Amino acid sequence: MYHAAALLAEGRPVTVLPDEEMLSTQAAADILNVSRQYLVRLVDNGELPAEKVGSHRRLRATDVAAFKAARDAKRSSALDRLTSLSEDVGGYELESKRR
Structure with a gap:
């Protein structure tokens, strides 16, 4: 509950679903x-677990939330690495030198 409140305070969207x-x-x-x-x-x-119910696939909310958290963590890490690489080569300084 506190995590959801913190996300809302940051202006980020929150979805609340029962685990099951x-x-x-x-x-x-x-x-x-x-x-x-x-x-x-x-x-x-096989990247996201699902169950077949008749001819339809159904996914557990917890599995979807876990996949989203892992995906978002990977994206954040990749962005941090990209930012670091750009800083290492002076990428942010190049823009100001051209003017």
Whole structure:
């Protein structure tokens, strides 16, 4: 609960779902902000667990949240590395030298 409040204080969106909630592929795609087709590809490649209910795939909210957290951590780490590399080569100084 405190984590959600901290995120809201930062102006970031928060979704609250029961852990056992089963999501459709479209609902999971909306949470991850990806297309449903891309999400299905993630499921088919084994990157995101899902269960078949009849002919439909269903994903656990906890699995979707864990995937999102891991993806966001990777993105943040990659951005930090890119920023560091740019600083190392003076990338931010180049713009001011051209003017």
